[in-house]
Amino acid sequence: MEANDGEQGRPAPTARPRPGPAARLLAAPPPGPARPQFWRSPLRGPWLTAVFGLVLLVGVTLLFLTGLLSYAAYNPDLAPVNDQTPGKGWLGFYLFSWPTSPHWLYRLTQGVHVVVGVVLVPVLLAKLWSVIPKLFEWPPVRSVSHGIERLSLLLLVGGAGFEFVTGILNVQLHYIFPGSFYTLHFYGAWVFIGAFVVHVAFRLPRAVRAVRAPGARPAAGTPEAAGLVSPRPAAATVSRRGAVAMVGLGSLALFVVTAGQSVGGWWRHTALLAPHGRDPGSGPNGFQINKTAASVGIRPSDIGPAWRLTVRGPGRQVVLTREELLAMEQNEAALPIACVEGWSTPDQLWSGVRLTALAALVGLGTDAPQVLVESVQRGGSFSSVALRDNQVRDHRSLLAVRVNGAVLSPDHGYPARVIVPGAPGVNNTKWVTRLTFGEPV
Amino acid sequence: MSGATAFRRRYGASPLHLLLVLASFALTAYAGTRLLKGDAVGVALWFVGAALLHDLVLLPLYSVLDRGAQLPGAPWPSVNYVRVPAFVSGLLLLVWWPLVLRRVGHYTATTGLPAGGFLGRWLLITAALFAASAATLLVRRWHASGPARRAARRRRRDRGTPR
Incomplete structure (x- = not known):
């Protein structure tokens, strides 16, 4: 584009005007990374960028969809107590009743979400490496459309980094980000996905062309080179395929040291660096703990002989001791614990009283309504949770008092905890003291 | 127009x-x-910081290290023998540093799991990666020197056999 492009309509000057200092600066990039010859890797080019880009297209789509599912799994539209993002507005347009079957549903979707997120880290970094000359391209803004597109790229790269960093820190319980994880990760995802869709729309045709012609090596400075090819390449120390293989090896290594925490059993020992790669103990209560009793301030007196379970329904209330609860019909269900952090346990054998049986105590039949479950835990997110009617009515949904043949340990919710098929771990409230059936008043 | x-x-x-x-x-x-509701400045800083973290911090850092490993006189036949294990090891640290470097003080209290061991396991993985790279180098050298070794054996045999 010429410097005097904006002067249309005026009579064209007969002699070319001498370019001013600003025009001269824009015409020639200053020394340093803005000059194409600064970047010397012979690997950079449309093919390599397209390969990483297409992997990210598939991976990020999977991350976004499983993320939306995880948001829906909390049933945030059911009750304010479930809703970590009450200001969501239309961003919750797609919410639906989270099902109870298959009982491993959340285990699968959230395990995939976290494992794929971790495994994509080297691909994301490699993609950013492959396009680094474009960050410094000269002039910084060529046209209105170019400026707008670069702003969109800031949202794309910032959004990707923000989502990956908050997610990876959260699964390690390293809460140094500026706010609640749910709020940041949810709204951040929507900021990111807008820029992502635009980027895919603009670049997908070019990426597909580039991978279809792997042998073509466009010359630096041509439109096909897209500003990625070095005009002064250094001698190659690795082939393009070798570079892709190295990135793939990085993903494989991350997969190997992470995925076992979402599989459990023997495989957990392979998760050498994942937060839940070891078992906290042995025996019936030796499986993974989300938050220990001590860490959320549960006192022995809260769950001692003075503990009572209050069951409320419309106009009725029943108070039970632990012995009275044990005297009710006990049922069994084999269900996992699956955390938003991506780790999960294989099915544990729980036994306790069906939620429908507790609803019947206050005169509600098999068409039991939703229930508000409250813990003795004082405050904190998810110390109380609302379960939808389909969750209450599932015959596998229990107020459990035993697991794997033993009494629940304090860390697993003694004297009684809820266990619901297919739900996120924090919906399986521990140290339950009150169940309120029916619509909140 | x-x-x-x-x-x-x-x-x-x-x-x-x-x-x-x-x-x-x-x-x-x-x-x-x-x-941006809540800590708007903090979130904006994190967002822009996340956009620049790789391009202005990580990339210059690993580029300088990579160049350093390729300086004339570097002891390896190909920089990839050190580049690949260093890349994988660094990647594992980049993702899991809060646990490896024990930055999560409440980890054990919350999960009931031991906080120690991540650093040791990461170091052992790193050792295994470099050892695997060394083994690859040895095997490739052995294969590359095959013709020369066979020729030397033939010469010895020829010398030792009376005509």
Whole structure:
């Protein structure tokens, strides 16, 4: 584009005007990374960028969809107590009743979400490496459309980094980000996905062309080179395929040291660096703990002989001791614990009283309504949770008092905890003291 | 000049380009105002920081290290024998540093799991990666020197056999 492009309509000057200092600066990039010859890797080019880009297209789509599912799994539209993002507005347009079957549903979707997120880290970094000359391209803004597109790229790269960093820190319980994880990760995802869709729309045709012609090596400075090819390449120390293989090896290594925490059993020992790669103990209560009793301030007196379970329904209330609860019909269900952090346990054998049986105590039949479950835990997110009617009515949904043949340990919710098929771990409230059936008043 | 051409001249791309970007910016504004509720400055810093972390911090850092490993006189036949294990080891640290470097004080209290061991396991993985690279180098050298070794054996045999 010429410097005097904006002067249309005026009579064209007969002699070319001498370019001013600003025009001269824009015409020639200053020394340093803005000059194409600064970047010397012979690997950079449309093919390599397209390969990483297409992997990210598939991976990020999977991350976004499983993320939306995880948001829906909390049933945030059911009750304010479930809703970590009450200001969501239309961003919750797609919410639906989270099902109870298959009982491993959340285990699968959230395990995939976290494992794929971790495994994509080297691909994301490699993609950013492959396009680094474009960050410094000269002039910084060529046209209105170019400026707008670069702003969109800031949202794309910032959004990707923000989502990956908050997610990876959260699964390690390293809460140094500026706010609640749910709020940041949810709204951040929507900021990111807008820029992502635009980027895919603009670049997908070019990426597909580039991978279809792997042998073509466009010359630096041509439109096909897209500003990625070095005009002064250094001698190659690795082939393009070798570079892709190295990135793939990085993903494989991350997969190997992470995925076992979402599989459990023997495989957990392979998760050498994942937060839940070891078992906290042995025996019936030796499986993974989300938050220990001590860490959320549960006192022995809260769950001692003075503990009572209050069951409320419309106009009725029943108070039970632990012995009275044990005297009710006990049922069994084999269900996992699956955390938003991506780790999960294989099915544990729980036994306790069906939620429908507790609803019947206050005169509600098999068409039991939703229930508000409250813990003795004082405050904190998810110390109380609302379960939808389909969750209450599932015959596998229990107020459990035993697991794997033993009494629940304090860390697993003694004297009684809820266990619901297919739900996120924090919906399986521990140290339950009150169940309120029916619509909140 | 048609309207579309005039638009392209002024804007630099097709009208479709502008419409798509505007739709995305509207969504960004809708979600972004919600994202910025609360600690707006902190979130904005994290967002922009996340955009620049790789390009202005990580990339210069690993590029300098990679160049350093390729200086004339570097002891390896190919830089990849040190580049690949260093890359994988660094990647594992980049993702799992809060646990490896024991930055999560409440980890054991919360999960009931031992906080020690991550650093040791990461170091052992790193050792295994470099050892595997060394083994690869040895095997390749052995294969590469095959013809020379066979020739030397033949010479010895020829010398030792009386005619």
